[in-house]
Amino acid sequence: MNKIEIPSDIAGPAPRHLTTQVMVGNVAVGGGAPIVVQSMTNTDTADIQGTIDQVAALSRAGSEMVRITVDRDEAAAAVPHIREALDKQGITTPLVGDFHYIGHKLLAEYPACAAALDKYRINPGNVGFKSKRDSQFADIIEIANKNNKAVRIGANWGSLDQELLTKLMDENALSPNPKDVRAVTREAMVQSALLSAARAQELGMPKNKMILSAKVSAVQDLIAVYQTLASRSDYAIHLGLTEAGMGSKGIVASSAALGILLQQGIGDTIRISLTPEPGGDRTLEVQVAQELLQTMGFRTFVPLVAACPGCGRTTSTTFQELARSIQDFIRIEMPTWKTQYPGVENLNVAVMGCIVNGPGESKHANIGISLPGTGESPAAPVFVDGEKFRTLRGPTIAADFKALVIDYIDQRYGKGSKTPEVVTAAE
Numbered sequence: 001m002n003k004i005e006i007p008s009d010i011a012g013p014a015p016r017h018l019t020t021q022v023m024v025g026n027v028a029v030g031g032g033a034p035i036v037v038q039s040m041t042n043t044d045t046a047d048i049q050g051t052i053d054q055v056a057a058l059s060r061a062g063s064e065m066v067r068i069t070v071d072r073d074e075a076a077a078a079v080p081h082i083r084e085a086l087d088k089q090g091i092t093t094p095l096v097g098d099f100h101y102i103g104h105k106l107l108a109e110y111p112a113c114a115a116a117l118d119k120y121r122i123n124p125g126n127v128g129f130k131s132k133r134d135s136q137f138a139d140i141i142e143i144a145n146k147n148n149k150a151v152r153i154g155a156n157w158g159s160l161d162q163e164l165l166t167k168l169m170d171e172n173a174l175s176p177n178p179k180d181v182r183a184v185t186r187e188a189m190v191q192s193a194l195l196s197a198a199r200a201q202e203l204g205m206p207k208n209k210m211i212l213s214a215k216v217s218a219v220q221d222l223i224a225v226y227q228t229l230a231s232r233s234d235y236a237i238h239l240g241l242t243e244a245g246m247g248s249k250g251i252v253a254s255s256a257a258l259g260i261l262l263q264q265g266i267g268d269t270i271r272i273s274l275t276p277e278p279g280g281d282r283t284l285e286v287q288v289a290q291e292l293l294q295t296m297g298f299r300t301f302v303p304l305v306a307a308c309p310g311c312g313r314t315t316s317t318t319f320q321e322l323a324r325s326i327q328d329f330i331r332i333e334m335p336t337w338k339t340q341y342p343g344v345e346n347l348n349v350a351v352m353g354c355i356v357n358g359p360g361e362s363k364h365a366n367i368g369i370s371l372p373g374t375g376e377s378p379a380a381p382v383f384v385d386g387e388k389f390r391t392l393r394g395p396t397i398a399a400d401f402k403a404l405v406i407d408y409i410d411q412r413y414g415k416g417s418k419t420p421e422v423v424t425a426a427e
Contacts, residue, residue, distance in 0.1 A: 013296065014265035019236045020207040024150050025094030025118035027064050029211060029269050030236030035262070035298055036269035037289045038065035038238075040098070042282060045082070046074035052085045054282060059086075059093040060335050061283035062290050062301055065269070067096040067121060070103070076110035083116040094118035096152070100126050100159075104139035114143050119150040119211075124196040125159035137196065141203045150209045152238055153200065155192040157185070157216035164188050164195075186225045189214040190232065197235060210235055211269070215242035219257040230266045239267040246275040255292050262296060287331070303330050303347035306361060306368075313373040314353030322371070322398045323351040326405060341413035349405060350383075359383070367408045369401045384408065 021031025029036050039058045043050040045068050055066045070076050083095060097117040099106065104127075107114045114120075120140060128136035144151050155161075165188040172184045179187075193212045200210060212235045214225045222241055230237060241257045244250035254272045261267050272285040272292070290301040307323035308314065326349060337344045350365035352358030354373025362368025362383040369392070371380045380392045382404060392400045 013263050013298070017230045017234075017237070017265045017267075019234050019268055020210075022150050022208055022211055022236045024065055024096070024211075026092055027094055029238075031268075033268070035267060035293055036064045037062060037286060037293070038067065038096070038269055038271050039063040039282070039286050039289075040067040040271065040273075041069070042276070043068075044075070045069050046072075046078050048078045048081050048085070051078070051082050055082065055086060055093065055095070056089060056091055057283055058286055059091050061286040062334075063093065063283075063286045065094045065096055065119070067098050067271075070097040070099055070106055070113065070117075072102075073106070073110075076106040076113040079110070080112040080116040096121055099123075099140070103127065104136040104143075107140060107143045114147050114149070117149065119152060120144055121152045121154055122196070123159055124153060124155055124192045125161045130163075134199070137199065138203055141200050141205050144209070145204055150211065151200070151205070152211040152213060153193055153196045154213040154215065154238070155189045155196075156214075156242060157189065157221070158242070160185070160188055161192045164192055182221060186216075186221060186228065189216065189225050190228045193229060194233060197233070207235060211238050212236070213238040213240065215240050217241065217243040219253055222257045223260055226261050226266055227264070236268045237266060238269045238271070240271040240273055242273055244273045244275075246277065250274040251288050254288070258292060259296060262293075262298065300345045302334050302345055303349060305330065306348065306350045306352075306365060308353045308357060308361070310353055313356065314371075318398060319351050319353035319371045322369075322401065325398070326351065326402060329402070337409070337413075341409055344409055344413045347409065347413075351401075363387075366412070367405055369397075371397065 016032060019030035021033060022029045027036055041051055041054045041058070043054050045051050051068060058066050070079060079097065095117050096119040098121045100123055103120065103122065107120070122137065122140055127133060127140065165185065168184050168188050172178050193214050197210055197212060201207065212229065212233065214229050216222045216225060219241065226237065226239065239258050239261055241254045244254045251274065258267065258270055270289055272288045274285045274288065276282055276284065293299040294301050305323055305327045307319065310320065348365040350361045350368030352361050352368065352370045355370060355376055358370025359381065362370050363386045366385060368383050369380050372378050378393060380397050381388060382390045382392060382401060
C-alpha cells in the first residue's frame with residue numbers, strides 16, 4: 001500500500017503572520033505571543049458595581065482583556081472607580097475603552113479615565129467628521145501618547161468612513177474594469193484602517209502601540225478584508241465578526257470566519273461577538289473563543305471532554321448527564337485548579353455511551369469510561385492512560401467516575417504528581 005502524504009498546507013496551521021508586538025497593560029498581543037481572548041461588557045459603565053461584577057465574571061471565565069463602553073460623562077467618571085475596585089479584588093485584566101464620536105472630549109475632560117484604561121478603541125468612521133476628523137483623531141492619539149497607552153484602530157462595515165468610501169466608489173466608476181460594490185467597500189475598510197494608522201505614526205505613535213481591525217458581519221467579506229489587511233501591513237491584528245448574531249448562528253458564523261483566518265496565520269487577538277439570550281450569560285463568548293483556539297490547537301485552556309453523540313444503542317441519558325456534569329464541573333473549578341494543578345488544562349476525559357467506540361476512545365483519553373448501552377451488561381470499564389483501571393457497576397456509576405476523575409487530577413497534577421496505579425482486572 002502506498003503511503004498517503006498529507007499536503008503541507010493542511011498538515012497544520014500556517015506560520016503566524018509576523019506582526020509587531022503590543023503591550024496592553026500586562027498582556028502581550030502579536031509578535032508571536034499566544035492569541036489573546038477578549039470580550040466586552042454589556043452593562044451601562046456608569047453602573048459601577050454592575051460593570052465591576054461583569055468584568056470580574058468575564059475575567060474569571062478567561063477573558064484576557066475586557067472592553068467597556070465609554071460614551072458619556074457618567075461613564076468616563078466611573079472608569080477609574082471600576083479599575084480601583086478590580087485591582088482590590090486582584091483582577092488585573094486590562095480594560096479597553098470603547099470610544100465613538102466624543103472620545104477626544106471624554107479623554108481630555110476625564111484624565112483619570114484616560115489613565116485608568118489600558119487601551120483606547122478608535123473608530124475611523126466616527127472619530128470626527130469633515131474638518132474635525134483629523135483634529136479629533138489627533139487629540140486621542142496625543143492623549144494616548146501622553147499616557148503611554150495602546151490604541152485599536154477599528155474600522156467597521158456599519159460605520160465606515162463615508163468620504164473615503166465615496167472617493168473610492170467614484171474612482172471605481174471611472175475605471176475601465178470596475179469592481180463590484182462589495183469589493184470596493186472591502187478596499188475602503190482596509191484603507192481606512194491603514195491610513196489612520198499611518199496618520200497616528202505621523203503624530204508620534206509607534207507601531208508597537210497600535211492594533212488594527214476591520215470588522216464586518218458577513219463571513220466571506222471578513223475573510224477577504226483581513227487577508228488583504230494582513231498582506232499590506234505588520235500591525236498587530238484583532239479578529240472578530242461583528243454582529244455575528246445569537247446562539248448557534250453566531251457561534252457557527254464566527255467560528256467559520258475566524259477559523260479560516262487563524263489557520264492562515266492571521267490574528268493576534270480575537271473576540272466572539274455573540275448576542276446573548278435574554279438574561280443569558282455574557283461569558284459564553286469567552287468560552288466559545290477559548291474552545292475555538294483549543295479545538296484548532298493554538299492554545300490550551302481547559303481539559304477536553306470527549307463524548308459520543310448518542311444513537312439507538314445509547315437510549316440511556318446517563319452518559320449525556322455525566323459528560324455535562326464533568327464538563328461543567330471542570331470549567332467552574334478551572335480558576336482554582338490553575339494554581340493548584342499546573343498542566344491540568346491538558347487533561348483529556350472521555351465519556352462514551354456504548355461498546356462500539358467506547359473502549360477505544362476511552363483508551364485514547366487520560367481517563368475515560370465506556371458506559372453500558374442498550375442490551376449491554378450493566379458494567380462500565382474505566383481506562384486510565386490507555387490501560388484498564390476499574391469496572392464500575394450499580395446506580396452510582398456516574399458519581400463514582402466523577403470521583404475517579406477528581407482523584408486522577410489530584411494524583412497526576414497535584415504536588416504528589418503520580419499516576420494512579422493501573423490494574424488489569426479490578427472490579
